[in-house]
Amino acid sequence: MRARSSRYALAIVIVAAVVGAWLVPSFVHGNFWLHIFDMMLINAVLALGLNIILKTGQVSLAHAGFMAIGAYASAQLTLKLALPFLAAFLLSGILAAAVALLLGRVILRLKGVYFILFTFALNEFIFLVSKDAVALTGGNTGLVGIKAPTLPFVAGSLQTKAQFYYLALAVFLLALAFLAALYRSPFGRAMDAVRESEQLAEATGYDPMRVKLIAFVIGSFLAGLGGSLSAHFLRYIAPFNFTFWESVNFLLMNIIGGSFSLAGPIIGALILTPLPEFLRDYLLWQQFLYGLILMLFMRFLPDGVTSAIGMSVRAVVDWVRTPRRKGAPVAAETQP
Amino acid sequence: MSELLSVSGLSKRFGGLNAVSDLSFSIESGSIVGLIGPNGAGKTTVFNLVCGQQQPTAGEVRFEGRVVNALPPFERVRLGMARTFQSTVLYTDSTVLENVLRGLAARSGPAVWSGVPGLGRWRAYRDDLHRRAFDLLDFVDLRDVHDITARNLPYGHQRSLGVAIALATSPKLLMLDEPVAGMNPAETAQMAQLIRRINQQGTTILVVEHDMSFVMQLCGHIIAVSNGRKLAEGTPDQVQRDPQVIAAYLGDEDVAA
Numbered sequence: 139m140r141a142r143s144s145r146y147a148l149a150i151v152i153v154a155a156v157v158g159a160w161l162v163p164s165f166v167h168g169n170f171w172l173h174i175f176d177m178m179l180i181n182a183v184l185a186l187g188l189n190i191i192l193k194t195g196q197v198s199l200a201h202a203g204f205m206a207i208g209a210y211a212s213a214q215l216t217l218k219l220a221l222p223f224l225a226a227f228l229l230s231g232i233l234a235a236a237v238a239l240l241l242g243r244v245i246l247r248l249k250g251v252y253f254i255l256f257t258f259a260l261n262e263f264i265f266l267v268s269k270d271a272v273a274l275t276g277g278n279t280g281l282v283g284i285k286a287p288t289l290p291f292v293a294g295s296l297q298t299k300a301q302f303y304y305l306a307l308a309v310f311l312l313a314l315a316f317l318a319a320l321y322r323s324p325f326g327r328a329m330d331a332v333r334e335s336e337q338l339a340e341a342t343g344y345d346p347m348r349v350k351l352i353a354f355v356i357g358s359f360l361a362g363l364g365g366s367l368s369a370h371f372l373r374y375i376a377p378f379n380f381t382f383w384e385s386v387n388f389l390l391m392n393i394i395g396g397s398f399s400l401a402g403p404i405i406g407a408l409i410l411t412p413l414p415e416f417l418r419d420y421l422l423w424q425q426f427l428y429g430l431i432l433m434l435f436m437r438f439l440p441d442g443v444t445s446a447i448g449m450s451v452r453a454v455v456d457w458v459r460t461p462r463r464k465g466a467p468v469a470a471e472t473q474p
Numbered sequence: 475m476s477e478l479l480s481v482s483g484l485s486k487r488f489g490g491l492n493a494v495s496d497l498s499f500s501i502e503s504g505s506i507v508g509l510i511g512p513n514g515a516g517k518t519t520v521f522n523l524v525c526g527q528q529q530p531t532a533g534e535v536r537f538e539g540r541v542v543n544a545l546p547p548f549e550r551v552r553l554g555m556a557r558t559f560q561s562t563v564l565y566t567d568s569t570v571l572e573n574v575l576r577g578l579a580a581r582s583g584p585a586v587w588s589g590v591p592g593l594g595r596w597r598a599y600r601d602d603l604h605r606r607a608f609d610l611l612d613f614v615d616l617r618d619v620h621d622i623t624a625r626n627l628p629y630g631h632q633r634s635l636g637v638a639i640a641l642a643t644s645p646k647l648l649m650l651d652e653p654v655a656g657m658n659p660a661e662t663a664q665m666a667q668l669i670r671r672i673n674q675q676g677t678t679i680l681v682v683e684h685d686m687s688f689v690m691q692l693c694g695h696i697i698a699v700s701n702g703r704k705l706a707e708g709t710p711d712q713v714q715r716d717p718q719v720i721a722a723y724l725g726d727e728d729v730a731a
């Protein structure tokens with residue numbers, strides 16, 4: 139009974155959240171806030187992509203690199219080859235996934251800090267390529283004049299931030315639904331097994347390499363899609379969008395929100411996306427502040443905000459459900 | 475009876491050390507075989523070689539007549555070889571139930587989408603998985619603690635859970651590395667009981683153990699190793715009386731017990 143009512147509660151919360159999210163452009167009119175809401179959704183897609191990689195126990199600092207692959211691919215496919223947005227969008231995800239598939243076979247053999255270091259170097263490499271491969275990336279100047287997204291059966295392009303919002307929301311919801319289904323599937327269990335003990339997982343019939351590779355490819359696919367979205371939203375991309383610090387940012391979203399549930403990276407994206415806008419005048423302090431936040435979370439809330447919310451919700455529910463009628467014998471509860 | 479596992483000429487070198495040297499033995503289907511030897515004799519290394527966690531320097535491992543040297547550990551599990559570890563290895567942050575579910579799901583894992591609610595046979599799959607998990611928990615006497623996080627279990631229960639996870643893969647051969655190390659006599663007797671019951675269900679057992687009286691009571695056949703070489707092989711009586719075995723265990727009070 140308890141499981142069923144909590145499932146209804148969850149369904150209501152989800153429906154309310156989706157309806158609420160859908161209504162945002164009707165209530166938020168200033169471009170400043172609409173810009174932030176759009177970026178929140180793009181960042182949430184990217185943070186979700188990193189979440190599935192983290193779920194197999196691999197901490198990647200190359201996420202912004204895969205985002206860059208998607209962003210440049212999507213921009214050039216629409217600029218140079220004049221592909222429609224939707225085709226470029228999907229191809230950019232596929233390209234990032236293909237790169238992950240090729241590299242993953244090698245780098246996923248690295249464990250722990252070695253994997254972190256290698257992905258850090260990989261992100262730097264992609265960053266350098268984006269600076270130096272001028273013909274492909276426009277070098278330091280970047281690419282300007284990227285077109286706003288167009289959609290089949292929709293007249294014109296999604297020029298305004300409010301129009302773009304619905305596209306970003308749709309992509310975000312699809313990504314979320316896909317991951318939610320995947321996490322509940324036998325493959326979700328396999329990812330948890332590999333993260334918790336690769337040794338035991340392998341000794342009980344899981345192929346850790348395959349599990350990690352699939353997760354890395356899916357996560358990078360989402361990074362590529364997120365890169366494409368951001369390119370067509372900002373209409374301008376340059377190397378500084380894809381530094382190592384951006385990768386740290388996606389990692390922070392997962393840590394602050396909590397990487398053990400899908401709500402975590404979403405909440406992390408909601409919290410961290412607006413921060414730079416308010417810290418604009420204190421750019422020097424930003425990295426310091428991020429480091430501090432990271433350390434505080436690691437120390438006091440290692441499982442992120444969602445774990446704290448989960449704990450307090452459970453505490454409230456338990457308190458509400460605890461019978462407090464004076465003198466009522468507890469044993470009576472168990473009688474049929 | 476037929477031969478389930480056979481190793482021939484198995485050797486493993488670690489730098490200059492011959493951890494296992496030219497070891498050959500075979501295990502009959504349905505038996506309980508003990509692998510004994512002093513600390514550092516190479517018993518755990520034999521497990522690692524047989525199960526594929528390590529590659530032998532030389533030699534062959536056959537399971538049901540098939541050479542499995544080239545197979546990674548997870549594929550050997552799918553053939554029916556399972557093991558436990560000397561130091562208990564569990565999914566320590568997960569519940570007892572989840573630990574067993576992971577062992578079950580690895581082998582019988584259907585397509586990804588059958589886990590999607592409303593698609594495929596999700597409910598049937600999940601119910602079947604849970605039913606089998608609770609059957610297993612009943613079997614190892616852990617049903618009462620099914621929702622406890624593995625790291626919070628008492629030591630004896632942790633060892634049983636390790637066995638349950640291995641059992642969840644439906645092995646034909648179950649290899650146990652020192653299953654009663656650090657246990658008190660009551661826990662040891664329980665584990666011996668559990669191993670017998672597993673064997674009665676048709677699972678062949680290979681058990682490494684230090685506790686000689688435990689091995690002598692449990693096993694019908696014993697292989698004694700020292701310095702990576704086989705010293706003796708036979709019934710408990712034969713092995714116990716073997717002069718080389720006695721020499722290897724000289725000063726080891728367990729032999730007298």
Ligand SMILES: Nc1ncnc2c1ncn2[C@@H]1O[C@H](COP(=O)(O)OP(=O)(O)O)[C@@H](O)[C@H]1O
Nearest residue numbers: 488491493511512513514515516517518519520
């Ligand atoms: N990975 C390894 N690298 C180097 N030496 C090892 C390794 N594993 C085991 N050894 C050595 O091999 C010998 C046999 O070890 P082991 O198989 O663990 O013995 P047992 O399980 O019988 O106590 C020991 O001398 C041990 O130090």
Ligand SMILES: [Mg+2]
Nearest residue numbers: 517518519560
């Ligand atoms: Mg050992």
